[in-house]
Structure formats: structure tokens, C-alpha cells
Amino acid sequence: MTAKCPMCGKTAKWEGNVFRPFCSERCKLLDLEGWFSERYRIPKAEEDESDETARENGPPASDQEKT
Numbered sequence: 001m002t003a004k005c006p007m008c009g010k011t012a013k014w015e016g017n018v019f020r021p022f023c024s025e026r027c028k029l030l031d032l033e034g035w036f037s038e039r040y041r042i043p044k045a046e047e048d049e050s051d052e053t054a055r056e057n058g059p060p061a062s063d064q065e066k067t
């Protein structure tokens with residue numbers, strides 16, 4: 001039995017393949033990497049947005065230094 005690798009589209013053996021549904025460790029890691037960067041991109045984008053808003057209202061980094 002073979003399966004198509006969702007990362008590179010290559011046909012890979014399914015039986016005994018520890019990296020399935022990917023064809024190799026490389027494709028598995030590539031997918032994980034993309035998945036993680038996708039998750040981290042969301043909070044990062046929000047941070048950038050609030051940062052820009054804070055800059056408009058006053059001097060930069062003032063909000064975090066004040067206690």
C-alpha cells in the first residue's frame with residue numbers, strides 16, 4: 001500500500017513508514033514547522049497591532065516601563 005505525501009506529493013510506502021502520512025522525516029518536520037509558525041503568527045500579529053495603537057497614543061515602550 002502506498003500513500004501520497006501531503007507535503008511534497010511523492011508516492012510513499014505506507015506500511016512500516018513511521019513518518020506517514022508523509023514520505024520522510026523531512027516532510028514531517030516541514031509540516032510541523034509550518035503548523036507552528038502558523039500558530040505563533042496569530043498572537044504576534046495582535047501584539048504588533050496593539051503596539052502600533054500605543055505608539056499613536058503616546059511615546060513607545062512607556063506602557064511596559066511604567067509600574
Ligand SMILES: [Zn+2]
Pocket residue numbers: 005006007008009010022023024027
Ligand atoms: Zn514528502
